[in-house]
Amino acid sequence: MKINTKIRYGMRAMIDIASSQNPEGVLQKDIAIHQDISLKYLDSIIAALKLKGLIANSKGKGSGYKLTRNPDEITVWDIYTAFEPTIIVDCIENKKFCSRSCDCKSRDYWIEFKQELIELLSKKSLSQIIFNNNHTN
């Protein structure tokens, strides 16, 4: 299991935008500078977050990005699914798998595990991450 760069950079971009005091939003270029991510690579990160509807901007010059929701209404799972639609366990996802042993104890476990992992990722909001509110643990 691995948390890849897209998801990690996506998190940092979201934190960057959420932390900004500027009412005009944050420029992609500035996120790239703050977070030390190549502008071109950030392109694809921003595109995914935008497609998921987590951030928005206007077009052309001077168009900063803003969150579309309150940061306490955005979870890590929201950000995660901007990049990967699900947590992949092939024997759950794919009907063709598991032809033989679908009284499979292992599969039963993974189904439960996946659900609990989604809950774990849904637990923390962006604002909790930014303000480091540990009293929720």
Place this chain on the structure above:
Amino acid sequence: MKINTKIRYGMRAMIDIASSQNPEGVLQKDIAIHQDISLKYLDSIIAALKLKGLIANSKGKGSGYKLTRNPDEITVWDIYTAFEPTIIVDCIENKKFCSRSCDCKSRDYWIEFKQELIELLSKKSLSQIIFNNNHTN
């Protein structure tokens, strides 16, 4: 994030061995048949489980595999780490990452997340999986 075949097959092999009533243990060949996994591929799965010390056998003909511990003393995390030593979040693992922003809220989150994920994987024992004891939830 993905649970790969090695870990999934490893789980099934462990469940197979744990479920066996045979005091001689279970032959690799028989696991391959039961679980519909190629004997050759299972080779590497078994090797990893053995290296981790979760199973043991004697050499040569007729040597079945047995668990080295009670199934209620073996967790999914034990099996997981037979194949991957850790849950990979590069910005945690690798010191060279994160040169700039190591007052990084994102990184703080991933450290906490990783710990909770390990706890989740450590929660269920092999016997709980086999007997489907849901009263622990």
Place this chain on the structure above:
DNA sequence: ATAAATCCTATAACATTGGTAGGATAATTT
């Protein structure tokens, strides 16, 4: 000895990851 079974090493197709490159498009400033 022979057969059964694992142990060990190499190879390989395929997918994913982590980017780079180049230009098109849209709006703003001069």
Place this chain on the structure above:
DNA sequence: AAATTATCCTACCAATGTTATAGGATTTAT
């Protein structure tokens, strides 16, 4: 209107990881 700023969009690519397969060496029971 022209130049500039900044995103938007498509293609490409090297490195790595996944999911195996192949072939033989080794060990021990019979």
